[in-house]
Amino acid sequence: MPFDASEYGRHIPADVYDLAFAHLSPEAAVDRLAALADGGPVCEFGIGTGRLALPLRDRGLTVAGIDGSAEMAARLRAKPGGERIEVSIGDFTRTRVPGQFALVLLAFNTIFALPDQDAQVACFRNAAAHLRPGGRFVVEAWVPDPGAFRGGTALRPVHVAQDAVLLEAARLHPAEQRMTTTKIRLGNDGVRLLPANHRYAWPAELDLMARLAGMSREHRWVDWSGGPFGRQPGARVRVPVPGAGVSAPARRRPVADRAVAAPEPSALAAGPVRPDPPAVRAPQRGVRADRLSVEYVLPLRWSDDAGLAELTGYLRSIAALVDVTVVDGSPPEVFARHAAAWRGALRHVAPDPAVRGVNGKVRGVLTGVAMARHEHVVIADDDVRYDESGLRALHRLLDTADLVRPQNYFDPLPWHAWWDSGRTLLNRALGADYPGTLAVRRSTFRAMGGYDPDVLFENLELIRTVRAYGGTEATPAGLYVRRLPPTAAHFRGQRVRQAYDDLAQPVRLLTSLAVLPAVLAALAARRPGALLVAGAATVALAERGRRRAGGAAVFPPTTALAAPLWLLERGTCAWLALARRVLRGGVRYADRRVRRAAHFEHTLRRRLAGR
Incomplete structure (x- = not known):
């Protein structure tokens, strides 16, 4: 049965999920990613509980993300600083986050969680669509090692501690380039399972996916420190991919022993650069325990603020019950006053400039629904x-x-x-x-x-x-x-x-x-x-x-x-x-x-x- 990412967080307790990666320090990854982002905004596909997103945010970067699991996103928001990271719930092969990014990140083998090659190619294309000129798509993935399997199966320890042991059992299906795994946590609280499916790909196949998305490989490293990539089993692949809109001669130059190339001439044309959102989701006061899993989307364009006080009171009152997103197409000076009035109460963003059309209300709705954190959306x-x-x-x-x-x-x-x-x-x-x-x-x-x-x-x-x-x-x-x-x-x-x-x-x-x-x-x-x-x-x-x-x-x-x-x-x-x-x-x-x-x-x- 295909693995459903939307079900992922419903069956996996947070301690099991986080413990599965506890042995991996994010420090080296965050150092490398922060350098690649160079101060620009970051979007992480499969953001999960924020293993990389939170420390990137702590470095002062604007971070957004996409995840198929509303439960995982809720766990991220429950962590210190997590409420400041915007997460869109959806399939990262097609879900769009408004704006353009210096860096799109797909870490820890998540590219292999997609069910087939078509979905993986669609993911590369979606990443390219999110990048601003000169941006990069970074993919972290292991290199398949069929020799590690005996009779098509393998079992290995992942983490061993006095109070808990984490094992990983895997079965290989080489003809389909598919591997099914289950992480097994044995602890004082019993046995818990973390299942996953992988449709793995070889390094050259990832390069081809990049080309199909109008990009090409810039670097490939064996680890986050930037060591040269070899053919050692289990080596991890880093593929920072420049985004559309960069001229080839300006980027093509040798760098140590890493392969460097520029975007292909067929690269997707980048849209206008959207400034970082002037306000992000902040902690909400007075949030009720019985709040609804509902997104309230308000498309707005005001030329003056005659009714601002009354509208602010209303929005703050419903924000205790539902999540509120105001997509504001007002002039800059009015937008700034709205941002000041609503900071800490709701999400306040500008319309996505990639959404074209004469009807400003519809552009606001399209932006707001794309960013919605819940399945049920009220448009008003x-x-x-x-x-x-x-x-x-x-x-x-x-x-x-x-x-x-x-x-x-x-x-x-x-x-x-x-x-x-x-x-x-x-x-x-x-x-x-x-x-x-x-x-x-x-x-x-x-x-x-x-x-x-x-x-x-x-x-x-x-x-x-x-x-x-x-x-x-x-x-x-x-x-x-x-x-x-x-x-x-x-x-x-x-x-x-x-x-x-x-x-x-x-x-x-x-x-x-x-x-x-x-x-x-x-x-x-x-x-x-x-x-x-x-x-x-x-x-x-x-x-x-x-x-x-x-x-x-x-x-x-x-x-x-x-x-x-x-x-x-x-x-x-x-x-x-x-x-x-x-x-x-x-x-x-x-x-x-x-x-x-x-x-x-x-x-x-x-x-x-x-x-």
């Missing part, structure tokens, strides 16, 4: 205000659904929020509303490749992408989440833009376009009674939505009266939105014009099938 606008019961309900629903759409309501309720509540009630009566927050399973989100950042109606795009992928959707009409109202000026400025969303929903668009001609026809025919009947029917439909699933508790009775006014507004703005599509090619978003509201589900299904 900056005006959404969850309470504990709402977060716990989402957490439960994500056990069985890939996407959850809760129901927003405005509180307080100024005139423009009352007006927009008419739209909400009509949506509830006819199906489900489109809230400013969704919850997703990270594995599903990543497997389907995220969603398109070049659309206007991003929530509909995400919902349709999950459906097209074959995911399950939950629309609990009675899961109410408070939302702060916008300013009246912002509300007025969004009327045509929100009507443009109907271009992705043909039935709604045709209905909206029919409203204004019908009203004008009734007025021309002097039939005000028809308008009164239509208005009353709209109010009745909205009232049905208000009472659905206990909605009367959050929607005041007068909100149903807003439905005819909102429908008339939408009927007018739909024509203006259509005109902007035809005459101007779309509506403005930030400093660009967006043509597409959202893709149709059948288009997304074809796109996903072609991946």
Whole structure:
């Protein structure tokens, strides 16, 4: 059975895992790695419990990592200084950590934990994608020694102490280049096992993997001190590999007896260098013992800080219950104020510059979900205000659904929020509303490749992408989440833009376009009674939505009266939105014009099938 890295930390106590490597001092490795990083940021694939990451961090380096086991990452965070290291949970053959790194590290044979050659090549390519120009990928691996096996099996002591003995039993499968091992700890507390599978590779094969990833070998050493590599059995391979974007003539020079080469001409083009995150995860005060395994992702772009104090209070309150990541695309001076306000309470990062697209919110979501530490992820606008019961309900629903759409309501309720509540009630009566927050399973989100950042109606795009992928959707009409109202000026400025969303929903668009001609026809025919009947029917439909699933508790009775006014507004703005599509090619978003509201589900299904 293939070994599942996500199960690794669940069955291996921390003392067994750490004892397995206790006989190996990290000092020489850390000295060499710190020199190779030269002060730049480091990303470790398979970061585990921090055997190398923690001392590298102690050297003053910025360290991030990827690991398949949430339990191992939790053990890392529980160690002194571990809370300052950002860990993404996922498969390091494809999981991306935002930013670019001077050094990517894959230590202690972890390359061989990948199940086959394709996965190992994908790992090299993912490492190359993380490197900044001039960066290096360091691989530590043993050299296979089939002669150490008798009848395809071997047993050796790893660590011997008065209170515990650690042994390693192994079986070799040479035709598959595979070895299965189990470390066995015998101690006063009984027998404990640490199983692992290895798909080993020869040094020349590692060189070829580097070439396939657009890199080539720079050094190969026998140990961390930099001794020359030979063919001695059990020798360890160090393969620092320069990253993409370095010119070959500048790097090609002889260095003692080590082979030195430069990136191949086919090297991957490096993206713009991203500065180190201005704030890292710091110890959180008031963290609750019953906190949820949930990541709360808030994409943000503010031009001023008028609501900073209120938002900070909210984020600090939920950070005691869930992990919070704010992906902040604000201007530098605003970003700096946010960093100061939120330091020690949450993770605050800039959007990944490698993520392209016109919709800044989607870029923030793509960055945040990629960095998420948990399978269950809540995505919310900056005006959404969850309470504990709402977060716990989402957490439960994500056990069985890939996407959850809760129901927003405005509180307080100024005139423009009352007006927009008419739209909400009509949506509830006819199906489900489109809230400013969704919850997703990270594995599903990543497997389907995220969603398109070049659309206007991003929530509909995400919902349709999950459906097209074959995911399950939950629309609990009675899961109410408070939302702060916008300013009246912002509300007025969004009327045509929100009507443009109907271009992705043909039935709604045709209905909206029919409203204004019908009203004008009734007025021309002097039939005000028809308008009164239509208005009353709209109010009745909205009232049905208000009472659905206990909605009367959050929607005041007068909100149903807003439905005819909102429908008339939408009927007018739909024509203006259509005109902007035809005459101007779309509506403005930030400093660009967006043509597409959202893709149709059948288009997304074809796109996903072609991946």
